[in-house]
Amino acid sequence: MMDVKIERLLINYKTLEDFKQFQAYGIQELSMLDDLQNEIVENDSESPFYGIYYGDHLVARMSLYRRSAKYDDYFNPPQDYLVLFKLEVLEDYRGNGYGEMLVNFAKEFQLPIKTNPYMDSSDFWEKMGFEAVSYNMERDLGENPYIWLPPGVKEALQPSE
């Protein structure tokens, strides 16, 4: 395996062009582009994305957002936690452990993590030590949340309905 490292992605035209190769390109990316063009954010400011470059080619990324304890419906006791989303490795670069590297990076913050994976990736998340939550309609709707619990943290008790 080539020596690779995880970098905080900077908001600039190159990053936003790189993002177009990822399937989960949506209004978040369009909004970042808009903010850059309208000088609402400075060039090279930090984005909520982390990525892996192969040479100067962005080949994997994820977004991490730290959500405040007051919005925590998943963990016991309620606490700040990370929402991990848009984890994606470009197709030609899969099978090199880049996805695992990104998830392990997220775990290093030692905060509980919540993600809402695509349907067919439960094997991956279970291998990474995540577990499916107990489904709650009001909270989860169409999501399939998987959570990772650092030591001392449990899944939140389900509210009675």
Add this chain to the structure above:
Amino acid sequence: MMDVKIERLLINYKTLEDFKQFQAYGIQELSMLDDLQNEIVENDSESPFYGIYYGDHLVARMSLYRRSAKYDDYFNPPQDYLVLFKLEVLEDYRGNGYGEMLVNFAKEFQLPIKTNPYMDSSDFWEKMGFEAVSYNMERDLGENPYIWLPPGVKEALQPSE
């Protein structure tokens, strides 16, 4: 076009078997199956899903959930709204307008609607009169919400960050 109608789906073993054909099969469906097996829900009780049968074959479905105004971050004035999710037509039955029928059915409640479509379906939602929201990181994270506004309802103002 064959005469088709939209039905509220009942929770029973046939419905839950039919659900396995849909890509967005996840913990919600597993939880419904579990509740049925453990007699937590009665056989043939109402589900949050609506569907279209072709003969006795379920070929399209969506889930609708009425969320209370106190959780409304999307509309102005804040009000009860519908979350539409897991809209899906089985591949062999696409191109017959079943998706449109289901969305039009949802609109008949005359409540604002929020959905979080798959990446490549923005054309469909725009054709159905939905619009992309202004992206807000804290609220939307990895989602790409599209909303439908009945008369007199506007998109919520963005909170300043």
